[in-house]
Amino acid sequence: MAANETTVKVDGVTKSFGEFTAVTELSLNARAGRVFGLIGPNGAGKTTTIRMIVNITAPDSGTILLFGRRIDPSLQDRIGYLPEERGLYKKMRVADQLRFFAEIKNMRGKQVETKIDEWLARVKLSDWKQKRSMELSKGMQQKIQFITAVIHDPDILILDEPFSGLDPVNVELMKEIVLDLKRAGKTIIFSTHQMEVAEKICDDICLLNRSRKVFEGSLREIKSSFGRNSVAVRCEGGDGVLDDPALVSKLVRHVDEDQALLAPGADAQTLLKRLLDAGAVIGKFEMVEPSLNDIFITKVTEPA
Amino acid sequence: MKKFLTVVRREYIQRVRAKMFIVSTVLLPAVMSLFIAVPAIIVSIETPPMRVAVVDQTGRMYSQLRQALFNDQQESETQNTNTGGPRTPPRRSFSRFVLEEVKADNQSLDQIRANLDHRMSARDLDGYVILPPDFLSSGQAEFSTRNPGELFAPRVLQSAINRAAREQRLIDANVDSKTRQELFKPVELQSVKAGAASREANTNASFALVFAIGFIMYLAILMYGQIILGAVIEEKETRIAEILFSSVRPFTLMMGKLVGVSLVALTQLTIWGIAFSVFALYGVGVLASQGMPTTIPNLPFSHYIYFGLFFLLGYFIYGTIYALVGSMVTTAQEGGQLAMPIILILVVSFYLFWPVSRAPDSPFSFWVSMIPFTAPVAMLVRIVTQTPPFWQIALSLAIGFSTVLVIMWAAARIYRVGMLMYGKRASIPEAIRWARQA
Numbered sequence: 001m002a003a004n005e006t007t008v009k010v011d012g013v014t015k016s017f018g019e020f021t022a023v024t025e026l027s028l029n030a031r032a033g034r035v036f037g038l039i040g041p042n043g044a045g046k047t048t049t050i051r052m053i054v055n056i057t058a059p060d061s062g063t064i065l066l067f068g069r070r071i072d073p074s075l076q077d078r079i080g081y082l083p084e085e086r087g088l089y090k091k092m093r094v095a096d097q098l099r100f101f102a103e104i105k106n107m108r109g110k111q112v113e114t115k116i117d118e119w120l121a122r123v124k125l126s127d128w129k130q131k132r133s134m135e136l137s138k139g140m141q142q143k144i145q146f147i148t149a150v151i152h153d154p155d156i157l158i159l160d161e162p163f164s165g166l167d168p169v170n171v172e173l174m175k176e177i178v179l180d181l182k183r184a185g186k187t188i189i190f191s192t193h194q195m196e197v198a199e200k201i202c203d204d205i206c207l208l209n210r211s212r213k214v215f216e217g218s219l220r221e222i223k224s225s226f227g228r229n230s231v232a233v234r235c236e237g238g239d240g241v242l243d244d245p246a247l248v249s250k251l252v253r254h255v256d257e258d259q260a261l262l263a264p265g266a267d268a269q270t271l272l273k274r275l276l277d278a279g280a281v282i283g284k285f286e287m288v289e290p291s292l293n294d295i296f297i298t299k300v301t302e303p304a
Numbered sequence: 305m306k307k308f309l310t311v312v313r314r315e316y317i318q319r320v321r322a323k324m325f326i327v328s329t330v331l332l333p334a335v336m337s338l339f340i341a342v343p344a345i346i347v348s349i350e351t352p353p354m355r356v357a358v359v360d361q362t363g364r365m366y367s368q369l370r371q372a373l374f375n376d377q378q379e380s381e382t383q384n385t386n387t388g389g390p391r392t393p394p395r396r397s398f399s400r401f402v403l404e405e406v407k408a409d410n411q412s413l414d415q416i417r418a419n420l421d422h423r424m425s426a427r428d429l430d431g432y433v434i435l436p437p438d439f440l441s442s443g444q445a446e447f448s449t450r451n452p453g454e455l456f457a458p459r460v461l462q463s464a465i466n467r468a469a470r471e472q473r474l475i476d477a478n479v480d481s482k483t484r485q486e487l488f489k490p491v492e493l494q495s496v497k498a499g500a501a502s503r504e505a506n507t508n509a510s511f512a513l514v515f516a517i518g519f520i521m522y523l524a525i526l527m528y529g530q531i532i533l534g535a536v537i538e539e540k541e542t543r544i545a546e547i548l549f550s551s552v553r554p555f556t557l558m559m560g561k562l563v564g565v566s567l568v569a570l571t572q573l574t575i576w577g578i579a580f581s582v583f584a585l586y587g588v589g590v591l592a593s594q595g596m597p598t599t600i601p602n603l604p605f606s607h608y609i610y611f612g613l614f615f616l617l618g619y620f621i622y623g624t625i626y627a628l629v630g631s632m633v634t635t636a637q638e639g640g641q642l643a644m645p646i647i648l649i650l651v652v653s654f655y656l657f658w659p660v661s662r663a664p665d666s667p668f669s670f671w672v673s674m675i676p677f678t679a680p681v682a683m684l685v686r687i688v689t690q691t692p693p694f695w696q697i698a699l700s701l702a703i704g705f706s707t708v709l710v711i712m713w714a715a716a717r718i719y720r721v722g723m724l725m726y727g728k729r730a731s732i733p734e735a736i737r738w739a740r741q742a
Contacts, residue, residue, distance in 0.1 A: 051546075054550040055550070083547060105551050145547075
């Protein structure tokens with residue numbers, strides 16, 4: 001797959017279940033060699049969108065093209081899917097289990113065994129190859145589930161909340177694997193409602209809210225379009241200043257510093273001057289980019 | 305197709321490897337053999353022959369009686385060798401006799417009695433028979449034994465004395481030996497099926513065979529229906545369904561599971577069948593030695609093919625019901641209750657045995673042999689009574705197996721929509737709506 005080539009194209013897709021509309025007029029493009037973040041609160045329509053891409057359910061209207069073709073069973077084999085609702089056959093041995101998931105994607109022969117060994121080594125579970133999955137810890141099971149999605153070397157990898165429930169060491173390990181796959185030219189669609197995770201891993205973002213797309217674009221573009229209107233402050237005294245709504249539209253207090261989102265029309269210089277005038281001792285005063293979380297909350301709470 | 309085989313293979317191997325499968329497969333024949341073998345061994349314990357003295361005051365009976373008893377024993381032994389099966393215990397081992405004639409020799413009957421009683425208490429003798437001088441006309445004889453609780457010996461002895469007396473009376477009436485043999489020649493009564501191709505079809509044995517097939521079908525459905533149900537629910541409970549549905553069609557998955565479990569059932573039934581035939585060989589020998597008819601009814605080969613096909617039809621029709629129920633519920637317990645009323649139809653279809661066998665070509669029989677849920681039993685009854693035209697058999701099979709596919713198709717749709725709908729249990733109207741939904 002040539003990098004940057006559009007591999008997943010969703011065009012004007014609507015899907016409803018009875019009265020309830022899960023996805024409205026959604027269009028998006030995911031490209032090879034990039035991580036595409038599908039983000040949004042619970043119930044925004046992320047999972048329904050993904051299910052339409054992997055052909056579990058069909059859109060009511062609109063089209064979905066993978067590699068420029070409408071989905072069919074042979075294309076399904078080029079997708080790896082790790083759903084949010086996932087599990088393993090409890091009594092099956094890890095190796096048998098992985099072999100089954102590879103074969104169900106039409107992968108045959110010796111390469112299956114090679115891949116099983118490679119991936120188990122990669123996630124540091126080689127010693128567990130002959131264990132039944134019910135003997136594995138939850139974190140281990142999650143890593144095996146991840147392998148089931150990638151064992152057949154798919155061109156498109158769709159991960160729905162892949163890191164939930166993993167400890168930081170394993171999150172780091174999995175993140176490395178995802179980035180390696182991206183460098184290998186795979187298209188990765190990454191769905192999450194954890195903004196900090198999306199911020200660290202995604203190249204492109206599509207924000208969904210209440211069945212509709214709020215915005216789509218590269219993470220860089222989105223952040224710069226929001227401008228540097230956020231200030232990280234650590235100071236003693238002058239508390240009343242930060243609470244002034246004419247200056248600060250939103251204040252988030254952390255343990256070691258506060259984060260102030262400037263009110264429209266206010267600027268950082270004024271804020272600093274007011275703090276000094278109020279007799280505050282400044283430990284830190286730094287202009288920062290808005291976090292994805294801030295953008296998300298701003299966008300979601302914005303009147304449509 | 306490859307994916308279908310992958311699903312079938314996983315289902316089959318995982319189940320056949322499971323401890324439960326191995327234990328239940330081995331345990332049933334083991335328990336069965338225990339039930340069959342233990343009584344057989346106990347019965348076959350050799351007892352010494354019964355020593356009986358005969359006081360023949362008629363002077364003509366002793367040799368006849370000896371002959372009659374001797375024939376009995378010979379007969380049972382020749383039959384054993386004829387069946388060629390494993391050596392069966394001699395059936396009359398508990399009533400073998402050693403006879404001894406006691407001559408009156410001028411002693412009074414009381415003296416003889418006292419003498420014999422004495423020998424009995426000395427365990428020199430087990431019993432004695434007194435045939436009084438007027439025995440041939442009065443038919444009154446006397447049997448004294450050390451062990452009046454012995455049930456079989458007096459009966460065997462009585463029947464032998466009876467035959468001996470009959471024989472002697474005929475000799476006394478100057479009937480020659482050839483006529484005597486002809487007089488006692490047994491008759492044979494054979495039920496013969498009317499019709500062009502029929503030879504000596506044994507209708508009773510055919511019915512027994514159909515009933516046996518129906519019964520095995522019923523047992524197989526009871527045993528494996530729950531397993532099919534569990535297999536269908538497995539991916540819901542383990543939350544694998546969504547991963548699978550991104551790779552294989554729900555219908556392929558459902559059919560794969562049904563076929564996989566059915567192959568497991570076939571494996572187990574075959575193992576049991578082989579074990580059973582081993583016992584049966586032994587059992588046939590025992591039955592044959594007691595003069596029971598044990599031959600397999602002589603039926604056209606095509607009938608055996610029909611038996612196989614309708615057995616499969618019955619199994620799959622009801623097996624798919626369990627799959628359908630499995631697609632609607634979230635736990636196996638719920639499913640078992642939901643499937644039960646449908647299995648009752650199978651029990652009811654057994655009662656069709658009688659009306660259909662009385663009028664195999666009535667419109668009623670025709671229709672019940674076309675309805676998929678009653679066809680397996682009804683059509684088999686028709687085939688062994690008045691074989692219907694081929695097109696009817698073919699039509700019944702075609703309707704039946706199409707129904708299986710339709711049920712599986714509906715089950716697959718309900719399963720998929722159910723999974724998309726927050727994984728809740730479907731009510732019947734909902735299930736119907738889901739099956740119709742794209």
